[in-house]
Amino acid sequence: MAAEIRTFLCRSDNIGVLIRDPATGACGAIDVPEAGPVLRALDETGWHLTDILVTHRHADHVEGIPEVKEATGAQVVAPAKAGSAVPLVDVTVREGDTVRVGDLEAQVWETPGHCADHVTYWFAEAGIVCAGDTLFTLGCGRVMESPPETLYRSLRRFDSLPDSAQVFSGHDYVLSNARFALAADPENAELKARLAEAERAKAEGRFLVPSSMKAERTTNPFLRSAVPALAKAVDMPPGSDPEAVFVALRAWKNRF
Structure with missing residues (x-):
């Protein structure tokens, strides 16, 4: 729809x-x-x-x-x-509820991590996910009210979405996220292209929201913590627990 x-x-x-x-x-x-x-x-x-x-x-x-x-x-x-x-x-809504905007229907996901009450709205037929401060273009939210493992588990919810899903996030942090992502994954050619695109967009007064799940799966380090290159970036061996790699990446981003 x-x-x-x-x-x-x-x-x-x-x-x-x-x-x-x-x-x-x-x-x-x-x-x-x-x-x-x-x-x-x-x-x-x-x-x-x-x-x-x-x-x-x-x-x-x-x-x-x-x-x-x-x-x-x-x-x-x-x-x-x-x-x-x-x-x-x-x-008020909770996990498993649905909401409607006219004939557009969204599933409600509880996605805590950035804060304890955070929810995401997934409009499946429209192919639109409204991720607030959980998932950003090339990044994820800052952990404020829980262990970082909670945000990791919330981000795993997005694994079920099709590549074509459009991701609408709550902030334009694209340039800073892209620079961190490239520091963590410097050999990623698609990521280099996205940083260049983000710089062009900024110069033209645009922003890279929405993104797509396909783009995020290939360039967002917080969705790619199972990839050996990201483990290496945080001084962990290949095959390290993706959740532990995510925690290390999120701590690094806090300092970046």
């Missing part, structure tokens, strides 16, 4: 995403980092916002909800585990 998408920057590096079902006219916002850019995007497209799908409770993802809800009347859907930290919630 086709969906119409609009992406735009919010704050300094948050990615705003609008998903519209052309069959019904329903439109969903993935988080509301800032009200102004969301309302401008709605005005420019002529779309009517019906739903706000929250990935997690952090302020830079929910700050704009009150103003946007007042302006549009949109229903706010948020992780049950976020409690009262998300304003004006109408519906």
